[in-house]
Amino acid sequence: MVISKNMENLVANSSVIRRLFEEGVELAAVVGKENVYDYSLGNPSVAPPEAVKKAVYHILESRDPNFVHGYMNNSGYEEVRDAVAASLNRRFATDFVRDNIIMTVGAAGGLNCILRALLDPGDEVICFAPFFGEYRSYVSNFAGTLVMIPADTETFQLNLDVLDGYITEKTKALIINNPNNPSGAVYSAQTLDRLQAIIEKAQERIGHPVYVISDEPYRELVYDGLTVPFMTKHVKNCIVCYSFSKSLSLPGERIGYLAIPGQIDAYDEVQPAIVVANRCLGYVNAPSLFQLVIGECIDAEVDVETYDRNRILLYNSLTEMGFQCVKPQGAFYLFVKSPVADENEFVEAAKKHNLIIVSAKSFGCPGYVRLAYCVSYDMIQRSIPAFKALAQEYFG
Amino acid sequence: MVISKNMENLVANSSVIRRLFEEGVELAAVVGKENVYDYSLGNPSVAPPEAVKKAVYHILESRDPNFVHGYMNNSGYEEVRDAVAASLNRRFATDFVRDNIIMTVGAAGGLNCILRALLDPGDEVICFAPFFGEYRSYVSNFAGTLVMIPADTETFQLNLDVLDGYITEKTKALIINNPNNPSGAVYSAQTLDRLQAIIEKAQERIGHPVYVISDEPYRELVYDGLTVPFMTKHVKNCIVCYSFSKSLSLPGERIGYLAIPGQIDAYDEVQPAIVVANRCLGYVNAPSLFQLVIGECIDAEVDVETYDRNRILLYNSLTEMGFQCVKPQGAFYLFVKSPVADENEFVEAAKKHNLIIVSAKSFGCPGYVRLAYCVSYDMIQRSIPAFKALAQEYFG
Incomplete structure (x- = not known):
């Protein structure tokens, strides 16, 4: 092999996912695209708010193109960072200032900046299962080790009873995903305290x-009137990674930010290191036009209703049929217990009914599957008979 | 220190650059912004072609917003990769196909993808001085070692006489920058062969x-009717990193591509690894709207004339005054030999005349300084008396 050793596994896993995707395409070619019910991808189906397009036009008409498309400070435009800080302060009664905010290439870019800044080879990063499988790759980029804490499958809250035993001298960080992909759980203030x-x-x-x-x-x-506790209010050494991928339906634009509160230990060391990481990992800065768009759309409303309708339809339908589902409090995923021990068997059985669902093994939670319901309501409705037929195989 | 060990140096160097920048700002506050002649930054002064704005409007008016702002294949939109391949084939008589092209977060993103794909800790990457100092950071991201070959200060072509002695079993790659930042040299077909x-x-x-x-x-x-030889025509195992930062004046948008020709050794291993690296380094994909913009502007003309006028004025003026300059054949930098052995002394002397120029030490070429002439013609004209006064100090 000429490629990096720790790349070999990543490439192998990636081709498994590609094969799944290709199978879906082949299936569509046989039975027709409208008869394939694809619950595999977290790609938002809701359109970006009209404010986004308006902001693009407004910026292109009113500002100097070399400013709009040029380099700025690696942390991002000052006016945009001010707008993000002000919005957070307004909504969460925090006290962020410009220097606490770093605009990033999505949350994935932000996560990589933090890990680049903190990790030496062999350092450990703890994740609670179930967790977004890409964290593994991010930690491996810098020769770190991801340490997984098994899921609490009773509550799907953080499995805190065992946490202390996992923290060693090599532990540099812990990644939390709140609301959680894939379980849809929201961690309570009590859990965070x-x-x-x-x-x-x-x-x-x-x-x-x-x-x-x-x-x-x-x-x-988030649903049912719930709010997500703001992390830095509960956890002192917390750095927040945010992305507008889901809330403004802009995943392809790669725009997000880090909020690094002044309260964290060694702030004066960590904040500059993260800014340098943003540059030296080749992001250099978050895409410039969309930084300015965020500055103008920071308080644009998210269409949560659409996802909520999907959630209710899918959750109610599947539980009625006999499937054991975690009731999602947030995000747009339904986490379903496989009716057979080997969830791959279940995934294959579903495929026979043209249902594309994903094994949760890569999320560190075998025995479960994930359904992304960021799809059209219509597709969910049309898929109900297929789920019924699938349920029949297991529950009669 | 809580941050990564190999980050400490990067942060220290970065704060030196920031201090330089801040000194420039302080100077402007004292003598007035119009009296500071800042030649430090490679930020294009030419506006992006009108075609860019037109393309943005056309795309936002004619296409589905979830397509425009959504996820696509990690390699980029198929139509855009087709357009890039076709444009290269037309211009350079190459035979690229879609799979050879990967859209990236600028050239810096592309470089990091290649290095992530290839490097194991301790692997070596060779650079010929003078070279863009950021290559050091990129190699260090993956615990590689940058090996520098000293500059050939006679010709500023690649110092090939000594190359073989630098290639060891640990050598995975070699980075070439053509046209070169900071020297402005263009490597000839003969050199590349x-x-x-x-x-x-x-x-x-x-x-x-x-x-x-x-x-x-x-x-x-490039200037004087020169053309840059197309690398893959001369070097078999060559991967091309391109960015639209300079040619379309879009540095903030972070848009570029890799061209990986089918002819390279282990193509079937390297190409997929680079695609996975694009995802797992958190870029995920190049910014989506600007990918589509590139698809529509792939053959937009670059305003080389403006830079050429600057080049001629600055080169002629400085050589007339007695400074020894490398005549730039490409890029927008003038590489000047310091009239004193310690180029930092020269940089400081220049600052006293409100001239902000950069030591080439971080480019691996002490004894030289770099002037970025991607500035306004007017600023160059106004700065001539300052250069004259500076020349007087050395040449009388």
Whole structure:
């Protein structure tokens, strides 16, 4: 092999996913695209708010093109960072200032900046299952080790009872995804306060900070009147990663930010290192036009209703049929227990009914599958008979 | 320190640059912005072609917003990759197909994808001085070692006489920047053919491929009727990194591509690894709207004339005054020999005349300074008396 050793696995896994995708395409060619019910991808189906297009036009008409498309500080335009800080402060009663905000190439870019800034080879990063499988790749980019804490499949809250035993001198960070992909769980204020207490004690034991990286692309996508507790209010050494991919339906534009509160340990060391990481990882800066768009759309409303209708239809239908589902409080995923021990068998059985669903093994939670319901309501309705036929195979 | 060990130096260097920038701002506050002649930054002064704005409007008016702003294949939109391949084939008589083209977050993003795909810790990457200092950071991201070959200060072509001695079993790649930042040199077809011969022989000796990464953001910025030889025509294991930052004046938008010709060794291993690297480094994909813009503007003309006028004025003026300058054949930098051994002394002396120029030490070429002439013609004209006064100090 001429490629990097730790790349070989990533490439192999990636071709598995590609094969799944290709199977879906082949299936569509046989039975017709409208008869394939694809629940595999987290690509928003809701259109971006009209404000986005208006902002693009307004910016292109009113500002100097070399400003709009040019380099700026690696952290982002000052006016945009001010707007993000002000919006957070207004909504969450925080006290962010410009320097606390770094515009990034989505949340994935932000996560990589933090890990680049913190990790030496062999350092450990803890994740609670189930978790977004890409965290594995991000940690491996810098020769770190991802340490997984098994899921609490009773509550799908953080499995805090065992956390302390996983924190070692090599632990540099912990990644939390709130609301969670793939479970749809939202961590309660109580859970987060307990997390803080455990980390505080562990930090004394190991003698250095453990940063909590809060990956929050689904922050606005919550249901039943719930709100997501704002992480930095509960966890001292918390850095927030945000993306507008889901909330403004702009995943392709790669636009997000980091909020690094002044309260974190060694702020004066960590903040500049993250800015440098943004440059030296080749992002250089978040895409310029869409930074300015965010500045103008920071308080644009998200269409949560559409996802909520999908959620209710899918959750109610599947539980009625006998499937055991985690009731999603946020994000746009339904987490379903496989009716057979090997969830791959279940995924294959579903495919026979033209249902494309994803094994949760790569999320660190075998025995479960994930359904992304960021699809059209119509597709969900049309897929109900297929789910019924699938249910019949297991529950009679 | 809580941050990564190999980050400490990068942060320290970065704060030196920031201090320089801040000094410039302070100077402007004292003497007035119009009296500071800032030659430090490679930020294009020419506006993007009108076609860019037209393309944005056309795309937003005619296409589905979820397509325009959504995820696509990690390699980029198929139609855009087709357009890039066709344009290269038309201009350079190459035979690229869609799979050879990967849209990236600028050339910096593309470079990082290649290095992520190829490097194991301790692997070596060779650069010929003078070279863009950021290559150091890119190689260090993946715990590689940058090996520098000293400049040939006679010709500023590649220092090929000594190359073979630098290629070891640890050598994975070699980075070339053509036209070169900071020297403005363009490597001739003859130089590149000789490079190929040396690498071919060395590969036999070490038993594995050495990939030549050709970083070409300045490809279109050449003067005096010169053309840049197309790298893959001369070097077999060459991967081309391109960016529209300079040619379309879009540095902030982070849009570029990789061209990976089918002829390279282990193509079937390297190409997929680079696509996966694009995803797992958190770029995920190049910004979507600007991919589509590139698809519509792929043959937009670059305003080379403006830079050429600047080049002639600055080069002629400075050589007349007695400064020893490398005559730039491409890019938008003038490389000047410091009239004193310590170029930092020269940089400081220039600052006293409100001239902001950059030491070439970080480019691996101490004793020289770099002037970025991607500024207004007017600023160059106004700065001539300052250069004259500076020249007087050295040449009387």
